[in-house]
Amino acid sequence: MVKEKDIWNVLEKIRDPELGVSIVKMGMIKKVELKGDAVYIECELTTPACPLKKEIEDSIRSELSRIEGIRNVEIKTTAKVLPSRRILPEDILPSVKNIIAIGSGKGGVGKSTVATNLSIVLAKSGAKVGLLDGDIYGPSIPRMLGIKEPVRTDGKKLIPPEVYDIKVISIGFFITEDTPLIWRGPIISGALRQLFTDVDWGELDYLIVDLPPGTGDIPLTLAQTLPNAHGVIVTTPQPAAYSIAMKALMMFKKLNLNVIGVIENMSYFICPHCKNRVEIFGSGGGKELAEKLNVSFLGSIPLDPEVRISSDEGVPIVISNPHSEASKAYFDVARRLAGKLSMISFKLLRS
Template identity: 45%
Template sequence: MPLDVAAVTSVVSQFKDPETGRPALPMQQIRDIVVSGSKVSLTLALTTHSAAIKNEVAENLKDLVRAQLPEATDVHVNLAIHERPPVAIGTIALKAKSVIAVGSGKGGVGKSTIAASIALGLARAGSKVGLMDADVYGPSIPQLLGLDGKLEPVDGKIKPIYSGSIPVVSMGFLVPKGEAVVWRGPMLHGAITQFLRDVNWGDLDYLIIDMPPGTGDIALTLSQLLPLTGSVVVCTPQEVALLDAVKAIAMFRKVNIPVLGMVENMSGFICPDTMKRWDIFGHGGARTKAEELSVPFLGEVPLNMQIRIAGDDGKTLGNFDDPIVAPYLSKIVATMVRNLASAAAVKPPVMQLPVLG
């Protein structure tokens, strides 16, 4: 096959957009194909939903061209942003492409830290992210992000508090510090509904929801209000925590919320002086349990003093600059987005078109 624009076009014609799982070429996400001798250059435009894996998607496209066209010894892919705004989903007209609940079977496993880190990691990569603290009895997201203030209505909508580019909503912005929330199920349902329906979230690639620990009825409320993309279950390596994590997975499955994966937190202490690892709470339990339950394993996070210090200081974002912690957090974010792309490639989601007025 001669190396020309037609040949390259033929090869890339079935390369899939990671967000939709559909061929990118017909959607003009692959364009500007230029061939000069053995050199090939083209533009790959991805939505910000795929920002966390954009470089590896570009490498995959390069590998495809090289494999199918050996004459192309120099392949260059220019990355660009493809605009595809979300459409309203659910009964509350939330505009988010993916809604992900982060839960745990028990408290004290670092669920909120992982939820905040996933949101921060996605936003740091370039995605449009919102973070909703649905842990109404123990809202810790404001502390982890160093946020303060009150939620106020603006133009008929509730204005969230921002952490950088991330709109954040939490019961911690409504209740004075130290005051307990003593609510029954209907009041919880009303609060969660209001957080989703009445907050000016804007257009989001991801809404990350920090769930309460355990298997309460907030998951049921969420499943009734909107179609959740899936859930992430956080646990620690020891058996007693894994038993509760299994219950959380069963809860999500019972309300038809797919489980996107498990995260093993406090997965071992790495001494910063010697870099020797000490598995204080054990190691690998979550990975083994994930395999048993046919659930993806997203990664592990070490037991690290920097994470605790950053959380206490409201500077959780700083963990992404820590040489020990950052690679683990970044891997979890990328693996989750990669798994979403793989699922979309196997079963492309139904594409909804915005209603034109």
């Protein structure tokens, strides 16, 4: 007759595919219930966007099905996002578990589009997500998300508008589209700090910060204000973008921001007529950059006119056409990003 301890012994031998640690030791198994020839398992992942969810479930089902007397394995999978940063008593955002700064060395690589679509994908997975438009001089996220409602206040804090299940704040909510901001560095830095501190973010699993291009005041302010944030670099394949993205990546390292990885945007174009793949801007720049600096390559996103059209219309591609090639790429990149953060969280927890 099968006993509950037999189930636990088998589960103890199943390891997380990325970390190589027992899923029992990681605390992922929350409940084991045995009823006759059926076993019920509750498994808690470290992110709802876990890229290995199916692999872990298949391993559990496969290993338990080998036990003589077990005919049915039912698995309920939940998720609880863990912080990937040390939250100190003086932290200005103590209820935000993970902060990811999306940067680039130059403009025009689609950084804001990437930040917006990744935020939505993470939210669609079930995570609590915030998106901060840190591009003070050229805020574009309000248009990309089609937000026209004014920012409200409760008398103490700003209440960020919510769209597609993400909380959003941008300097663009407080100025007209044709108003230029002719501000010096200290004013810019102060404005960014206010977007962090004067907004009621509530509890967030992920806060995505869309940085302006380059290596100026904003990244420096971010590093000083939130020293435990992580960085992601967006580049395009061609050598010109690659060399400048290298500077942005080195900037993150000099500011002691942990660089999670590199995303290559506009990697290739699929002809809508002949379906051939054309690498308009060359190939491999993002991967080469990641390998050279020993960080993860999070994936490639194709060049697709529909991405531009959907952003201009305020309905990002992962919402307007979630089955498109570009949307599938965004989902893959978001899962890899969430997986990397989970690995950092687990190592932080063990330390």
